Amino acid sequence: MPDLSMKVEAASPVLYAAAPTIAFRLLIENDIPDQPIHTIVLRCQIQIDASRRRYAVEEQAKMIDLFGEPERWSQTLKSLLWTIVSVTVSGFKRSTTVELHVPCTFDFNVASTKYFAGLSGGEIPLRMMFSGTVFYADEEGSLQVAPISWEKETTYNLPQRVWRDMMDSYYPNTAWLTIRRDVFDRLNQFKMQHGMTSWDQALERVLSIEETVKS
Helix, strand or coil: CCCEEEEEEEEEEECCCCCCEEEEEEEEEECCCCCCEEEEEEEEEEEECHHHCCCCHHHHHHCHHHHCCHHHHHHHCCCEEEEEEEEEECCECCEEEEEEEEECCCECCCHHHHHHHHCCCCEEEEEEEEEEEEEEECCCCCEEEEEECCCCEEEEEEEHHHHHHHHHHHCCCCCECCCCHHHHHHHHHHHHHCCCCCHHHHHHHHHHHHHHHHC
16 A cells, blocks of 8 residues: 655746636655556645744734734634645656645635735745545556545645735735625715725725724
């Protein structure tokens, strides 16, 4: 039975994809030499291991939605599920590399987006846990099938600039926000009543009214 190990060698944005995507170059090795691997159907759960890094004061302020006040982080700073992706790996002996494509949303209602955008730089600590099925040949050359245990995992520190550069290339100087339809209808009515041509103008007007009331 194969004894597989996985390691991320690098990560980079995928340009011109249908949606913002990061490609992780994954090295897969079989510790049993000369054993033919026919195919691997690989599944990867990616978690943000938030407790594995330090946070500047300005970063802490942007993480309150996720983890609460910093004074409580010893209890609330937990791992966040980013996503689950799959890839099919072609046959090899000993080792191979494959690109694991991870689509990224820019929806600020999603915890991972809040986390990535809240960082000023540095690295994003990731934990990648693997499962799936491996098809291989035994000593007699017969095709065999075996599961991949969730115990197979690796860690990787993704530079935050990779995520930032990717989002800037797809959505330059832009952020996406989803709101309830009734709130959208009210904002749209406000926009039309005041003869505004963009959503930026409508939101800026609403914010200026709020600031005037507070002052």
